Amino acid sequence: MGVIIAIDCGNTLIKATVFSGERVxxxxxxxxxxxxxxxxxxxxxxxxxxxxxxxGRHVEAVVKAVSRQCEVMTLNRDxxxxxxxxxxxxxxxxxxxxxxxxxxxxxxxxxxxxxxxGTALTLDVVDTDGTLMGGYILPGISLMLRSLHEHTALLPxxxxxxxxxxxGELPRDTAHAMRWGAMLAAAAAVDACVARHDCDMAILxxxxxxxxxxxxxxxxxxxxxxxxxxxxxxxQYNINNGYV
Numbered sequence: 754m755g756v757i758i759a760i761d762c763g764n765t766l767i768k769a770t771v772f773s774g775e776r777v778x779x780x781x782x783x784x785x786x787x788x789x790x791x792x793x794x795x796x797x798x799x800x801x802x803x804x805x806x807x808x809g810r811h812v813e814a815v816v817k818a819v820s821r822q823c824e825v826m827t828l829n830r831d832x833x834x835x836x837x838x839x840x841x842x843x844x845x846x847x848x849x850x851x852x853x854x855x856x857x858x859x860x861x862x863x864x865x866x867x868x869x870x871g872t873a874l875t876l877d878v879v880d881t882d883g884t885l886m887g888g889y890i891l892p893g894i895s896l897m898l899r900s901l902h903e904h905t906a907l908l909p910x911x912x913x914x915x916x917x918x919x920x921g922e923l924p925r926d927t928a929h930a931m932r933w934g935a936m937l938a939a940a941a942a943v944d945a946c947v948a949r950h951d952c953d954m955a956i957l958x959x960x961x962x963x964x965x966x967x968x969x970x971x972x973x974x975x976x977x978x979x980x981x982x983x984x985x986x987x988x989q990y991n992i993n994n995g996y997v
Contacts (some may be wrong), residue, residue, distance in 0.1 A: 754992060755801040758823075759984035760791060761848060762807040762815055764872075765873045766786030767791055769783045770981035780978065784813045792818040801995075805989040807925055808848045824989045826988055826997050840910060850885060850978055855983030856956050859882030859976065868943045870961035872896060886950075891942055894961050897935040912959060918963070921944035937974070940968035946977040947971040 757996065762785075769776040769791050773862070778798060783790045788811060795803060803819045805812060806828040816825050822827045826832075829849045836857050849869070856867045856879045867877045870893060877888030892900060894913050902910040910929055925932040943955050943965060954972040957965050958979035966975055976982070991997045 754989060755758060756796050756798055757974050757985060757988060758791075758800040758803045758819070759813055759981040759988070760803060760805045760819065761851070761980050761984070762805065763848070764808055767811065767815060768981070769794055769798060770978055771795075772981075772985050777978065788814045788818050791815055792821060795819050795822040801986065802988060802992070803919050804828070804984045806847045806851050806917075807848045811978075822880045822959045824997070826982065826991060828987060832987065833991055833994070833996050834881075834961060834987060836885065840877075842887055843890045846875075849877055849888070850928075851883040851980045851983035851987065853877055853983065854883070854960060854986045855867070855976070855979040855981075858982065860954070860956070863953045864951065866943065866947050866950065866955040868955050868962070868965060869887045869980070870939060870957065870959035870965050872895065872944065874959075875937050876942060878946070878950045878952060884955070889942070889946065893959075894939050897938065898931055901931055901935075913964060917962045936968055938942045940965050941972075943969050943973075944971050 756773050759770045766782040768782045770780040771775055781794055782916045803823050803825045805816055805825060808849045819825050830842050852867045852869050855875055856865050862881050864881050865879050867879060871958050872893050874891040874893045878886040898911045901908045911928055924933045947955050957975045962975050
């Protein structure tokens with residue numbers, strides 16, 4: 754397949770990962786207004802193919818920029834996929850489909866929960882044969898904190914990067930109570946879904962995966978590049994079958 758670039762146009766950043774076979778050459782995240790940096794990455798790595806998925810805006814600008822270097826496949830609801838989907842595909846974010854494909858390829862024969870902790874926290878069950886069975890959408894940790902500030906009179910505006918209490922200690926100030934509460938709620942949702950749907954384990958990904966890792970009690974792995982690996986899997990399937 755040569756060198757390929759997997760691009761996830763998210764709500765906050767454009768994330769690009771360059772692969773040579775199974776090897777990750779480089780990964781980069783840039784603001785939406787710096788789309789030319791993605792073209793530069795594709796050109797400098799001599800990428801021969803790219804695949805793009807979008808949950809946010811600017812996908813057309815990304816495709817236009819990268820197509821100056823190589824052929825581009827856009828993952829959408831009409832794309833051919835290596836694994837079945839039981840979820841209603843009319844509304845599902847295709848980044849969730851990519852993450853599920855990455856999990857299925859990484860954990861064949863296992864029933865896993867994909868926990869993608871970004872702006873939203875998505876929890877998707879991937880069955881032993883790779884089928885995306887369905888899942889849940891919750892506010893992400895940052896979104897919980899923002900909502901608490903915006904919809905109450907006295908709670909402060911916080912981000913997730915401030916000081917946090919030691920695990921097991923009860924928070925004794927408002928900032929710690931908010932951060933710990935949001936983190937604990939997200940982690941508890943992961944544990945509950947693993948138990949409720951008889952999953953073997955969870956795979957944590959997304960910007961806040963490291964925060965979840967500290968608190969989940971179920972068997973789990975962490976993969977910051979799960980969506981990118983899923984995009985590569987989908988692109989490889991389409992190339993192998995002559996669809997692109």
